[in-house]
Amino acid sequence: MVKISKRLMKVQESPTLSTSNKVNQLKSKGYDIISLTVGEPDFQTPKHISNAAIEAIKQNKTNHYVATSGILPLRQAIIDYHNLHDGVTYELNQVIVTTGAKDALYGVFQTIIDPGDEVLIPAPYWVSYTEQVELAGGVNIIIDSSLENNFKVTVEDLESKRTEKTTALILNSPNNPTGSIYSRAELETIGNWAVENDILIISDEIYYNLCYNGHEAVSVASLSEPIKNQTIVINGVSKSYAMTGWRIGYAMGNETIIKKMTQFASHSANPAAVSQYAALAALTGKQEVVDDMRRIFEKRLNHFYPLLESVPGFKMIKPQGAFYVFVNAKEAATRTGFSDVSDFSLALIEEAKVAVVSGDGFGFPDFIRISYTLDEETLTEAVNRIKSFIISKS
Helix, strand or coil, rough: CCCCHHHHHHCCCCCCHHHHHHEEEEEEECCCEEEECCCCCCCCCCCCHHHHHHHHHHHCCCCCHHHHCCCHHHHHHHHHHHHHHHHCCHHHHHHEEECCHHHHHHHHHHHHHHHHHEEEECCCCCHHEEEEEEHCCCCCEEECCCCCCCCCCCCCHHHCCCCCEEEEEEEECCCCCCCCCCCHHHHHHHHHHHHHHHEEEEECCCCCCCECCCCCCCCHHHCCHHHHHHHHEEEECCCCCCHHHHEEEECCCCCCHHHHHHHHHHCCCCHHHHHHHHHHHHCCCCCCCCHHHHHHHHHHHHHHHHHHCCCCCCCCCCCCCCEEEEECCHHHHCCCCCCCCCHHHHHHHHCCCEEEEEEHCCCCEEEEEEEECCHHHHHHHHHHHHHHHHHHCC
């Protein structure tokens, strides 16, 4: 008899990865599928970063165990980077390097949550937040936003869901899946509310460098010393440096929490040394590569968004950051004979040969998430396929 734990029986596969796997299966059978699913830059890791990893191997820096919290030069580079860009100061014992930002989030939840503790999660949300909170024994308290409000929540929204069991609030700006960015004033109001009510802010800032058309992201920790002390910042090199496969993230914040996260990691895993030396080169090397990629994404967004606006039955707002457009596709689904958007998104894969991610996993089932991490010609072809499919079915 095979026994699976009750906690894992509740966990669902990541819908983004599930859809990506389906696309890969179809591609392996020869189908011409345009995938707008995975949150991954289509660029190659910059050569100076890869070369630094190769050099670390040649110098035998990667042959042995390294500190659970990360190699000291990388932790110092993380501190220096955020001191330069955000004006915040951390100590070495306030930083932990993790196997991607996802692992940093998992470590935070395992560290701070007891069974029954409540975590406030603005929706739409990244698909793994709710699953990771449940794995830690916590309770997800979802706070809905709206397209009309640019998918952002207010202190009044948060206060309406706060209880004596409220332990933490997850903020993600720029946001996955919407691309929305909270302003400094909005973050200050939320940050001060969290301080007043002793609620830990978990600030997922992985898309921090990917802002477009004059918009700018603000690190929550930079707002004030009290807010910084109430915040765990999550970040990494995956999105900004095209290093998703290297699996390097990090967390910064309260010394006691970081220490316990490090103890937890000592019994699970920490990142490979070679990846850490690559991340060190990313943070200390030329930063022009980050802005070069950002400008390309901005150009793609400005090309792609008007095309999406022309699709029958699509409603959306223009994202300010990240690399997704979150589209209300309910009318498009109805036009094509589908009662829900999930079935509509499956039909797009199977019939239009364009893969998008249904909004179910993000807490907004009437929406789809579309990634614009491909070249403009491919994005144009994807829109043409979607429009043809909707028109032919209407």
